Amino acid sequence: MNPYLDIIIRSTAVYLFMVIALRVFGKKELSQLNTADVILILLISNSVQNAMVGSNTTLWGGLAAATVLFIINFILKKVLFKYKKLNDFMFQKPQILIHNGNLDFNILSELSITSDELKEAMREHGVEHFSDVKLAMLEVDGNISIISGEKNLRQTHYKRKRAHKNLNRIN
Missing domain, CATH: 3.30.240.20 (bsu07140 like domains)
Structure with missing residues (x-):
């Protein structure tokens, strides 16, 4: 498999996992971060880094993973804007x-x-x-x-x- 295609698939999976995890565990709690929240975010980012890039630790591998995350985030925002039911599921109401x-x-x-x-x-x-x-x-x-x-x-x-x-x- 192409190493960059592997990074794209891995990064997509990690991104979707994090979106779902934040929905399940309540992103409202992240509105004001305390020390424990910052530590959690740092540990999560460290733990999923290898899951996204695998053994590819090159600059291009890291840039590919970051690019995929930005693109997925952009697409997700467009999809959520277009599909109200999915948006309602992802974001809680006031x-x-x-x-x-x-x-x-x-x-x-x-x-x-x-x-x-x-x-x-x-x-x-x-x-x-x-x-x-x-x-x-x-x-x-x-x-x-x-x-x-x-x-x-x-x-x-x-x-x-x-x-x-x-x-x-x-x-």
Whole structure:
């Protein structure tokens, strides 16, 4: 087999695996990387390098693998734009956390968002009480968007921190 065709097939397989793995394990958690996340990314990249290029450690082999990754990423974005059902599967929808001061406890529990985390997002944007929030949403990129109930509605964003094992319960 042609060594560059081998790199193309291997790189494609690794790319598709990583896209599926991020979908399964939740890319929302990657919106704000902590030390453990950075280490995980570095270890994953190191572990899949040989799977992509095999024994070919030449400059051309590395460039071929990188080119394939860029091309696949470009094609995937075009396909996701064209096919809504596939896009909906790959990317989660924004979730409403608070609407007109009413918390959606089911969604908060499902997303493992603690009351402390939600209160921190509100304080970050000068909102003191849940009743002052017209709309709070967890965006697809992991941000919590808050629109206050003030007359001069302003939208602000809070970068969600990674959830911890010992979660506080929503009050």
